[in-house]
Amino acid sequence: MERTSVPLHLCRVMKTEMIINRLYMLFNGIALLCLFYYRITTLSQIIKTSEIPILPYLLVFVAEIIFTFQWILDQAYRWRPVTRTVYPERLPEADDKFPPIDVFICTADPSKEPSLGVMNTVISAMALDYPPHKISVYLSDDGGSHVTLHAIREAWKFSKCWLPFCRKFQLKTRCPEAYFSAAEESAHEKFISSNEFIAEKKEIEVINDGDTLDSSQQEMPVLVYVAREKRPSHPHHFKAGAINALIRVSALVSNAPYILVLDCDHYCNDPTSARQAMCFYLDPEISPKLAFVQFPQKFHNISEHDLYDSQLRYYWRKWFGLDGLGGPSIAGCNLYLKRRHSTELRILKMFMHHTSNLSTPRHSSVSQGFRSIFVVFAFIFIASQLKHVQEVVSFGDSIRTALYELRVLMMKSASCYLYATLGAFLDKLGLHEAHFTLTNKVVDDEQARRYQKGIYDFQGSPMLIAPICSLYILNVASFVLGIARIIQSHNANELFVQAFIPLFGIIVNYHVFEGMVLRKDKGRVSPSVSLLSVAIAAFTLFFGSLILIY
Numbered sequence: 001m002e003r004t005s006v007p008l009h010l011c012r013v014m015k016t017e018m019i020i021n022r023l024y025m026l027f028n029g030i031a032l033l034c035l036f037y038y039r040i041t042t043l044s045q046i047i048k049t050s051e052i053p054i055l056p057y058l059l060v061f062v063a064e065i066i067f068t069f070q071w072i073l074d075q076a077y078r079w080r081p082v083t084r085t086v087y088p089e090r091l092p093e094a095d096d097k098f099p100p101i102d103v104f105i106c107t108a109d110p111s112k113e114p115s116l117g118v119m120n121t122v123i124s125a126m127a128l129d130y131p132p133h134k135i136s137v138y139l140s141d142d143g144g145s146h147v148t149l150h151a152i153r154e155a156w157k158f159s160k161c162w163l164p165f166c167r168k169f170q171l172k173t174r175c176p177e178a179y180f181s182a183a184e185e186s187a188h189e190k191f192i193s194s195n196e197f198i199a200e201k202k203e204i205e206v207i208n209d210g211d212t213l214d215s216s217q218q219e220m221p222v223l224v225y226v227a228r229e230k231r232p233s234h235p236h237h238f239k240a241g242a243i244n245a246l247i248r249v250s251a252l253v254s255n256a257p258y259i260l261v262l263d264c265d266h267y268c269n270d271p272t273s274a275r276q277a278m279c280f281y282l283d284p285e286i287s288p289k290l291a292f293v294q295f296p297q298k299f300h301n302i303s304e305h306d307l308y309d310s311q312l313r314y315y316w317r318k319w320f321g322l323d324g325l326g327g328p329s330i331a332g333c334n335l336y337l338k339r340r341h342s343t344e345l346r347i348l349k350m351f352m353h354h355t356s357n358l359s360t361p362r363h364s365s366v367s368q369g370f371r372s373i374f375v376v377f378a379f380i381f382i383a384s385q386l387k388h389v390q391e392v393v394s395f396g397d398s399i400r401t402a403l404y405e406l407r408v409l410m411m412k413s414a415s416c417y418l419y420a421t422l423g424a425f426l427d428k429l430g431l432h433e434a435h436f437t438l439t440n441k442v443v444d445d446e447q448a449r450r451y452q453k454g455i456y457d458f459q460g461s462p463m464l465i466a467p468i469c470s471l472y473i474l475n476v477a478s479f480v481l482g483i484a485r486i487i488q489s490h491n492a493n494e495l496f497v498q499a500f501i502p503l504f505g506i507i508v509n510y511h512v513f514e515g516m517v518l519r520k521d522k523g524r525v526s527p528s529v530s531l532l533s534v535a536i537a538a539f540t541l542f543f544g545s546l547i548l549i550y
């Protein structure tokens with residue numbers, strides 16, 4: 001590895017973003033200090049006079065402390081965002097200068113993870129734009145299934161024709177499924193109109209339809225199928241266990257110094273990713289300090305609406321900040337890992353934080369200084385929403401995306417994060433053991449149609465839907481009761497906290513209202529879940545007011 005005079009990669013600080021972020025941090029930080037000053041001074045006043053019940057006040061205060069704590073943690077992502085550029089064209093030309101790579105792909109159950117998908121993942125990895133004799137692809141089959149074994153044999157046969165085709169015409173999309181389902185005349189491919197290309201593509205399509213064909217003796221990567229024994233009496237550690245097994249097996253077969261980890265529902269959408277990773281690993285300056293090169297996980301087949309924020313844009317946006325702080329956290333897949341560091345590999349569960357405020361403060365009858373604290377409240381609220389929109393837009397997405405992100409964040413907070421938090425507490429108390437349910441990769445046609453049309457699907461488990469609906473109903477109730485109280489007491493100053501925040505929740509989550517009340521299709525909130533939610537909301541409201549007021 002000789003020192004190259006021109007760099008293989010560059011790291012740039014995103015200056016404009018950084019300045020905007022730091023200004024926002026400064027002003028919002030000051031506003032938060034004012035808010036806490038107000039809370040503490042009024043709290044001592046309430047204790048002294050004991051005119052109004054203290055519990056609601058304390059609850060709101062605790063909620064604010066938690067949100068502020070989350071906000072402070074979040075600012076790390078904003079401190080120094082960076083972008084990186086790689087120059088793979090500056091890499092050495094000779095194949096023998098490239099280190100070998102082992103690709104790990106995990107699958108567990110052919111009924112939930114269709115074999116065709118697994119085959120496509122395997123083939124896209126074999127077709128990486130990298131010296132073929134430097135690549136070994138390992139498929140871990142936790143199901144030990146004959147179907148999967150047969151599928152991978154077929155994948156091998158197909159790739160004997162597919163790989164030369166990809167190399168010859170320098171295809172950019174090398175996952176067969178993605179290639180054939182993409183627009184027929186992809187503008188990116190160079191040889192698209194040549195007769196030779198058309199003829200060979202026809203031939204491949206024939207093979208794709210099941211005919212086999214004798215291929216020329218091309219160099220092929222190694223392909224290894226691994227099934228491990230899982231005993232009920234022995235913890236197998238799911239994907240992490242599968243990867244550990246592959247680390248041991250591959251050490252005996254190819255023992256490559258670098259490992260690429262993929263799931264069976266992924267594919268390498270950019271064949272140059274291995275070379276891009278080598279732009280870092282072949283740099284003698286940073287390589288010794290480097291454990292992994294992480295690529296983002298992007299989804300294909302996303303509907304243009306992307307109602308569920310499946311692109312996880314906010315998550316990748318944060319990576320620019322993490323990178324500026326010394327590196328992103330490991331995502332468990334799509335990473336080129338140094339084998340030497342792989343014993344430290346843990347599949348990290350990531351907790352995503354965002355500041356959002358769904359709390360519905362009651363009783364703020366301390367009116368002195370209320371006007372100025374109103375301004376502080378409004379500032380914090382509006383600034384955090386505007387900052388979100390600014391981040392979405394500066395990454396090239398639309399304002400609608402910001403709305404969908406907000407909705408998904410609120411829905412997740414009321415369901416997944418709620419259970420995750422409960423689970424974590426129970427786990428700590430030893431009352432519950434964390435477990436892993438394989439996600440189903442089989443698509444329901446009707447659901448898919450709704451998804452493509454941009455219609456929310458509330459068919460999920462009532463465990464997830466009911467808390468979302470209950471919270472919505474609670475917001476409506478808080479809004480109505482808040483307005484009634486304002487009319488009664490003629491105290492318009494309370495309007496903001498009493499009514500505006502629930503109103504914001506009601507407007508942003510209008511789709512929940514549609515699902516419960518307006519829609520008649522199969523994807524709506526089922527009447528039984530709506531009823532259950534009304535009951536939960538009424539129960540919460542009734543006992544909540546009992547506890548809070550007396």
Ligand SMILES: O=c1ccn([C@@H]2O[C@H](COP(=O)(O)OP(=O)(O)O[C@H]3O[C@H](CO)[C@@H](O)[C@H](O)[C@H]3O)[C@@H](O)[C@H]2O)c(=O)[nH]1
Pocket residue numbers: 106107108109113140142237238239242262263264265331332333347349436437438439440
């Ligand atoms: O006993 C098991 C269970 C799962 N898997 C594999 O693990 C992968 C991830 O499982 P999946 O059900 O698809 O989980 P997701 O939630 O979709 O996965 C996301 O979240 C995981 C961490 O929670 C990461 O490891 C994944 O890379 C990331 O895509 C799949 O290839 C599975 O086949 C196994 O090999 N053995």
Ligand SMILES: [Mn+2]
Pocket residue numbers: 263265439
């Ligand atoms: Mn998955």
